[in-house]
Amino acid sequence: MSSHAEIKRVTTHKLSEMKLRGEKITMLTAYDYSMARILDQAGIDVILVGDSAANVMAGYETTLPITLDQMIYHAASVVRGVKRALVVCDLPFGTYQGNSKEALASAIRIMKETGAGAVKLEGGLEVKESIERILSAGIPVMGHLGLMPQSIHKYGTYMVRAREEAEAKKLVEDAHLLEQVGCFAIVLEKIPAILAGKVASELKIPVIGIGAGREVDGQVLVLHDMLGLNKEFSPRFLRRYHNLFEEISNAVQHYVSDVKSRNFPNENEQY
Ligand code: KIV
16 A cells, blocks of 8 residues: 555545544645645645735735636645645635636636645625535535635725624624535634634534634634744734744855855865
């Protein structure tokens, strides 16, 4: 038996079992082969090829500009590095909101051209038909409610969502709707912890939070933020596990100095 065959893949079914037995689900973003390999071998459950690639990989201010072709390039690279984790790929802005036929065509391209195991999209009632059509083709869908960065021009700010009663009520209704139509999990972004805990306790499907407190079934962070590759972005919910900006900067300065001073390469580093 090959080593590949011995590794048990994380499936959407496994995630629901984890919720049932109270085991927290871990999810991080990745956008390329090398990082995805590290995350997978470190034991992450879910890798999200997020449209946050628009921000951290491409330097755009919002997630809106990233295209389906670009998401497919990132997701296919990630999938090549992964043996165990479930890979979920974001449907980018403008590829699923228009009509359900277009949504299905976008999701099919992701599944065919990347090998990802599921797609994620933002919204509740407004995108119900798109979700149903994608699900009808046997493609697992992860929902995303709360702060939905693709709607930034509607909100005008990245502040905490659903603090007001009306928005909180709609979020709870949308979460139930996403479960009813057949989403296998949802992400809740930047909402009050009490509200997120209420949703997680009411739903049978896993609820994965980012800035949504700890009473949910799992956590997700953007890899570049949690590794400290980004010094400027410091929301309250972000825990930095490393300071890679400094580490990489120090390594590069060291290399520059070694080359300039003719210290690199030395006799053992040449042919
Ligand atoms: O695109 C992304 O990285 C996301 C996470 C913030 C959940 O959607």
